[in-house]
Amino acid sequence: MSETIRIFLADDHPVVRDGLEAILSTQPDFEVVGQAGNGRSTIEQVAETKPDVVLLDIEMPEMDGVETLRRLRAANPKERVIMFTAFDTDERIVTAVQAGAQGYLLKGAPRSELFNAIRVVHEGGSLLQPIVAHKLMQRVAQPPEPPLEQLTPRELEVLQELALGLQNKEIAAKLVISERxxxxxxxxxxxxxxxxxxxxxxxxxxxxxxISLDGR
Known part of the structure; x- marks a missing residue:
């Protein structure tokens, strides 16, 4: 039997939270352990419920999602957070990723993408919707680019596996090296x-x- 993934929902619209809980409850390995409608309440309740993954909206009262994310990560650097929002502007995406979001999904994403993102992030990976990744790539493109220290062939292999959302243990098994x-x-x-x-x-x-984002 697969491990239960404990999920916390943070969104200022009760209807959205209830709808998400209903959708997530269709998965036998998901359990919603709490909800909050603003940033401050999210921080307090996450500390109490200790979820595995937090689904966090950007626009919330009292404290926005990005600042909430920063504080969650400051309190627990291993906190796993997916931004789940209607906002797809470049600046919002970049700010959220820089604050430590492991995933960024738009609310119009198919259920399968949401389910997959939760499982990937729970296992220690990172996942962006293709449209979000494209926007982020465009935003960070600021020529001329400073020279980078060259990656070794093995580092490039590991990097490509990271792009597929694999966790350290899976990468180690695939490349036949230790997790360390x-x-x-x-x-x-x-x-x-x-x-x-x-x-x-x-x-x-x-x-x-x-690397290639589609794994080729």
């Missing part, structure tokens, strides 16, 4: 690309032609 070695490579990749998290690393690498 994968962590070492990921750390080196972030440093060489001058980024703060895996999502940014994948986006920058794809924009510079180092």
């Amino acid at each position: 070695t994968v962590k070492f490579h990921v750390s080196a990749i972030l440093s060489k690309l001058n980024v703060g998290n895996r999502t940014e690393a994948v986006t920058v690498a794809a924009q510079r032609g180092l």
Whole structure:
């Protein structure tokens, strides 16, 4: 039996929260453990319920989603958060990713994409909708680009697997190396690309032609 993924919903519209809970309840491995309608309440309740994944809207009263995300990550750097919002402007996406979001989905996304994003992020991966990734790639493209320290062939292999949303354990098994070695490579990749998290690393690498977002 698969592990239950405990999910917290943060959105200022009760109808949206209730609808999401109904949709997520169709999956046997999902459990909604709490809801909140504003940023401050989200921070308080997440600390109490300790969910595995937080679905967080950007526009909320008292404290917006990005600031809420920053505070959640400050309290727990391992907090796994997916921005689930109607806003798809470049600046919103970039700000959320820089704040530490592991996923960014638009509210019009198919259920299958939402379910997959939750499972990928729960396992330690990062996932952006293709349309969001495209916008982020365009936003970070600011020529002339500063030279990057060259990635090794193995680091490029690991980076391509990150783009597929694989977690360290899965990458280790696929490349026949230890999980500790994968962590070492990921750390080196972030440093060489001058980024703060895996999502940014994948986006920058794809924009510079180092990897393909579709896995080819």
